[in-house]
Amino acid sequence: MNLQTADYLIIGVYFLFVIGVGFIIKRKIKSSNDFLASSRSIPLWITSLAFISANLGAQEVIGMVASGAKYGIMTVHFYWVGAIFAMVFLGVFMMPFYYGSRARSVPEYLRLRFDEKTRGLNAISFAVMTVFSSGISLYALAKMLEIILKWDFDISIWVAAGIVMIYTFVGGLTSAVYNEVLQFFLIVLGFSPLVIIALQDSGGWENVKAQLEPNMTHAWKYMGDTQSNPMGLHFMSLIFGLGFVMSFGYWCTDFLVVQRAMIARNMRDAQMTPIIAAIPKMFMPLIVVLPGIIAIALMQPALASKGYSIPVDAKGQLDYTMTLPSLIAHYYPSGLLGIGITALMASFMSGMAGNVTAFNAVFTYDIYQPYFVKNKSDNHYLVVGKIITVVGILLSIMTAYIAQGFNNINDFLQLVFGFVNGPLFATFLLGMFWKRTTGHGAFWGLLAGTFGAAMTHGLTIAEGKGGWISPLYEIGSGMGQAFIVAGVSWIVNFFTTIFVSLMTKPKPEEELKGLVYSLTEKQKYTGGKWYQRVVPLAILLILLTILLNIIFF
Amino acid sequence: MLKKLSRLSFVIGLFFTIVAIILLINDLLNDTSTKLNLYTGGVFLVFGVFMMMVKERAE
Numbered sequence: 280m281n282l283q284t285a286d287y288l289i290i291g292v293y294f295l296f297v298i299g300v301g302f303i304i305k306r307k308i309k310s311s312n313d314f315l316a317s318s319r320s321i322p323l324w325i326t327s328l329a330f331i332s333a334n335l336g337a338q339e340v341i342g343m344v345a346s347g348a349k350y351g352i353m354t355v356h357f358y359w360v361g362a363i364f365a366m367v368f369l370g371v372f373m374m375p376f377y378y379g380s381r382a383r384s385v386p387e388y389l390r391l392r393f394d395e396k397t398r399g400l401n402a403i404s405f406a407v408m409t410v411f412s413s414g415i416s417l418y419a420l421a422k423m424l425e426i427i428l429k430w431d432f433d434i435s436i437w438v439a440a441g442i443v444m445i446y447t448f449v450g451g452l453t454s455a456v457y458n459e460v461l462q463f464f465l466i467v468l469g470f471s472p473l474v475i476i477a478l479q480d481s482g483g484w485e486n487v488k489a490q491l492e493p494n495m496t497h498a499w500k501y502m503g504d505t506q507s508n509p510m511g512l513h514f515m516s517l518i519f520g521l522g523f524v525m526s527f528g529y530w531c532t533d534f535l536v537v538q539r540a541m542i543a544r545n546m547r548d549a550q551m552t553p554i555i556a557a558i559p560k561m562f563m564p565l566i567v568v569l570p571g572i573i574a575i576a577l578m579q580p581a582l583a584s585k586g587y588s589i590p591v592d593a594k595g596q597l598d599y600t601m602t603l604p605s606l607i608a609h610y611y612p613s614g615l616l617g618i619g620i621t622a623l624m625a626s627f628m629s630g631m632a633g634n635v636t637a638f639n640a641v642f643t644y645d646i647y648q649p650y651f652v653k654n655k656s657d658n659h660y661l662v663v664g665k666i667i668t669v670v671g672i673l674l675s676i677m678t679a680y681i682a683q684g685f686n687n688i689n690d691f692l693q694l695v696f697g698f699v700n701g702p703l704f705a706t707f708l709l710g711m712f713w714k715r716t717t718g719h720g721a722f723w724g725l726l727a728g729t730f731g732a733a734m735t736h737g738l739t740i741a742e743g744k745g746g747w748i749s750p751l752y753e754i755g756s757g758m759g760q761a762f763i764v765a766g767v768s769w770i771v772n773f774f775t776t777i778f779v780s781l782m783t784k785p786k787p788e789e790e791l792k793g794l795v796y797s798l799t800e801k802q803k804y805t806g807g808k809w810y811q812r813v814v815p816l817a818i819l820l821i822l823l824t825i826l827l828n829i830i831f832f
Numbered sequence: 833m834l835k836k837l838s839r840l841s842f843v844i845g846l847f848f849t850i851v852a853i854i855l856l857i858n859d860l861l862n863d864t865s866t867k868l869n870l871y872t873g874g875v876f877l878v879f880g881v882f883m884m885m886v887k888e889r890a891e
Binding site: 289299302460464465476612615 | 837838840843844846847848851854855857858859862864866868869871872873875876879887
């Protein structure tokens with residue numbers, strides 16, 4: 280892949296704009312609240328697009344195209360099962376607690392609802408995870424640029440990290456959020472021509488379906504038996520593991536995405552943020568799953584004349600992660616190629632900036648302020664927030680180099696993240712909807728859930744992974760194993776929290792007002808058109824999602 | 833101008849307008865069989881101008 284002047288010009292314009300946004304926002308940063316929490320002043324359309332864009336990182340874009348090629352249309356389950364319902368639930372039921380409690384972060388909500396130790400546990404694990412995620416995103420970007428453009432690995436790391444650091448350092452969260460919206464449009468509009476050309480070249484959707492095995496183009500039909508679908512999954516594992524535990528655990532409790540809704544201007548906008556975000560999310564498979572399916576169809580004998588193939592790795596196996604870059608190289612001429620490369624960079628930088636801004640907020644509000652230096656001036660925490668931004672970037676760079684040295688560090692970290700995130704939703708579900716839940720219950724439930732996840736992984740094996748205690752049970756695919764590990768961790772946390780809560784003393788009801796469903800005054804919205812109200816729009820989205828599942832059954 | 837630049841919709845519109853102009857000029861200077869840059873540049877230009885103009889009231 281060779282870039283021409285027009286391509287470099289587009290990349291240069293993009294860098295200029297993302298840095299420029301940081302400097303424009305800089306004038307508005309007066310306090311730590313402006314820098315770390317945008318002072319709850321961001322309009323709904325921006326919070327909604329930032330909400331979806333914070334998740335539109337490299338793993339999403341490149342990973343979902345790769346999954347589309349490997350597993351076919353079943354990949355849409357990550358959207359139509361594993362995202363929309365949880366986003367709607369967050370908007371309708373959970374945002375009133377996050378926003379109404381005036382908490383500045385998810386760990387701070389845990390302190391208000393439970394106690395300091397539960398907040399500390401969540402804050403530390405979240406801070407470690409975000410900084411490692413950011414580093415891995417950076418590593419993946421540099422590696423991708425090294426492979427497809429032959430760019431120097433070190434220069435790519437430092438330039439990309441430097442640009443993210445400039446705009447997050449000068450403009451804080453608002454700058455990151457504004458850039459996420461720019462990156463959202465760039466990713467969607469940058470990859471849309473690719474989908475259109477590739478689909479046209481392959482003879483349209485009907486011809487793509489004709490080229491592939493039926494289990495690659497039906498989302499549910501072959502899920503009654505683990506042997507007959509490419510993921511090796513039964514539909515019950517998918518619904519519970521992905522559709523409930525992993526999906527709700529991520530979308531409803533991960534501060535990285537929830538933070539985007541918490542900076543909305545009022546409660547209604549905060550609730551509407553994930554609901555409005557669910558609309559583009561519903562159609563995102565057109566951009567990130569369909570190209571993968573088309574790519575695998577283009578490799579079938581009837582379409583061999585098109586001259587496209589997914590590159591192979593050193594072992595001679597298809598390297599699915601290269602599906603998107605190889606499609607860009609195959610179809611995009613100079614000019615549009617610059618757009619494609621810039622959109623790829625945008626997805627990596629968006630993921631990194633999202634992690635860094637969530638990291639600096641949690642570190643400053645939930646680790647530094649409560650445990651190290653209390654009761655200082657606001658300016659002190661603003662300076663600390665800025666220093667932590669630089670530290671976060673430097674730690675990301677360090678992680679990127681560690682990842683370069685250890686091939687399997689990404690797998691290992693993803694595994695650990697799964698152990699920590701898997702059980703989390705049980706804590707929030709019980710905390711928000713059962714007033715009897717105690718701080719001790721939440722804390723020990725989280726620890727037990729994480730332990731349960733590690734044990735399940737140690738006792739099961741899938742695609743050669745896991746079974747480090749004893750490979751007692753074999754699972755068809757790594758993805759299936761992840762769903763089962765998450766499911767077990769959730770159940771262990773759920774019952775441990777209930778058991779310990781019943782053994783310990785709950786908080787007085789007075790202290791739980793605004794934090795627990797039964798003790799909180801319900802939001803009432805009157806007036807306005809139906810599509811401007813939370814519940815009618817949420818119901819419509821759920822019906823549309825069910826309809827999409829039926830259409831592609 | 834600085835006031836306009838503080839509006840995100842204007843910034844996004846400006847970015848896509850500049851990128852559209854690069855694509856259109858690239859199409860004019862290079863005689864390629866494919867018209868992809870022309871079509872994409874056209875769409876980006878419409879989107880860019882729309883974002884710069886329409887969002888003024890919405891914000």
